[in-house]
Amino acid sequence: MTNLTIPQHGWPDEYVQRYRQAGHWQGETFGALLRSRAEQHPDRIAVVGGSKNLTYAQLDEHASAIAAGLLAQGFQAGDRIVVHLPNIPEFITVVFGLFRAGIIPLYALPAHRITEIEHFAKSGGATGYLCAAEHGGFNYLGLATTLQERCPDVEHVIVIGDATDRYTSLQDIEAAGANTDVLATASSAQDIAFLQISGGSTGLSKLIPRTHDDYIYTLRESARICELDGDSVLLCALPMAHNFPMSSPGFLGTLYAGGRVVLSLSPSPEACFELIKREKVTQCSLVPPLLMLWLDAAERSKPNLSSLRVIQVGGAKLIPEVAQRVRPTLGVTLQQVFGMAEGLVNYTRLGDDAETIIETQGRPISPDDELLIVDDDGQAVADGQAGHLLTRGPYTIRGYYNNPAANQRSFTEDGYYRTGDIVKLTPDGYLVVQGRAGDHINRAGEKISAEEIENHLLANPAVFDAAVVSVPDTYLGERSCAFIIPRNEKPRAVELKKWMRERGIADFKVPDQIIFVDTFSETAVGKISRKTLRAQLRAQLDTTQQNS
Structure with a gap:
């Protein structure tokens, strides 16, 4: 039996006392x-799963x-x-x-x-x-x-x-x-x-x-913010070992509030719509690709979702073009959730105005969540400017388990966690997520948000889903490649580029390359695997160089 020492939480005593008080x-x-x-x-009833209550x-x-x-x-x-x-x-x-x-x-x-x-x-x-x-x-x-x-x-x-x-x-x-x-x-x-x-x-x-x-x-705070009580019924369709469906508010938050948790082995709209109807589900949590599938399925089948009050979306940034479809199509309140298993969680509030719900990813749970937004040199950015998000607080860890090398990279000396996210902060304290730092493209010195390009592409009716990644380029440093799942008939790449230019965006933001695919590779929790997309591009580049 391996007897590794389990490290303590790592919060300094002054913070322990502060959070207790x-x-x-x-x-x-x-x-x-x-x-x-x-x-x-x-x-x-606490838990419903299959034939078991x-x-x-x-x-x-x-x-x-x-x-x-x-x-x-x-x-x-x-x-x-x-x-x-x-x-x-x-x-x-x-x-x-x-x-x-x-x-x-x-x-x-x-x-x-x-x-x-x-x-x-x-x-x-x-x-x-x-x-x-x-x-x-x-x-x-x-x-x-x-x-x-x-x-x-x-x-x-x-x-x-x-x-x-x-x-x-x-x-x-x-x-x-x-x-x-x-x-x-x-x-x-x-x-x-x-x-x-x-x-x-x-x-x-x-x-x-x-x-x-x-x-x-x-x-406790998630249940309060999400207005859970003993009558709440949460559908858990995402893998429940993931932090989002576990605690934001997730199945644990629902049990904390004395509500009922309904488990689904599949997140498909067909399986979940039936459970929502049968169990009178009031709330569920999705990642953006699943939400798009649910929206399309609901438009076709017109399911009975009358009990459903809230759909939370998190795990990746929800594009405003998609967020705008939620209430008209599903008749529910959208709640955006932006967080991480390391700690910090942000919610739009259920009473927020439509613009805040559609355009932002929420504000922190706790008044003691501390946020820093800094530039590449670690200096604070001007108000309203995008930068790297750093955070510490009463539920954000101070170190990974048994991984000093990662801790040195990921945490500052004074305990801030480097999230790896690029965000802007609104005057009201809401975060607008620009994407992961690694999802930004530095094209000839112009830094482009991959998610900004995706937002434009998803506004095109011929595009079902889009993912943009960087491609190494000997001349530009990096160029952009958009992987696109077409909605029906595949458009021509040149037509999409022309359409994007007509939206009045800078020309350097138009994808340098467009590749049409049937599906995206996903991570274990259902997010688009940009790592796999980059690997595909590297393999294509290597093949081209070998044949040249």
């Missing part, structure tokens, strides 16, 4: 949170049984288990069981495979791996076998479904801990509750340590 950190743990809700409304009392009982079973299996408080599950009720019973036992879940996304899981296990010092036997046609038991061959410290594999004779089933774990009440654990509110993965666009993900205190603060 402000009431941000209240000393509550996740294990106690669930028990409190189970005592308040034991018979209320769990009340708050049943969820609490499952969590205690899993905690007791894991401790009986030989796990100890502070151990790490990689949790690799789709959107099923067991995801929630498992993580609350781990919280009860003081064991630290390390979240993986269903689309992750052996390369990522091996990295998580090694860098996180995991001694266990918990997975579904099969999901989406993929056999996770084979991955588990390879993982144990490569990572001998992963002594335990726990499986939901057919565990075969080689592994332990979650059902057996629960049975071993049945009728055992586990509430008090070795965890305190200042301890790490779980490890998330970073959403960086290059390299393997870094591990993000989140404490009970800091994360429950975000749930």
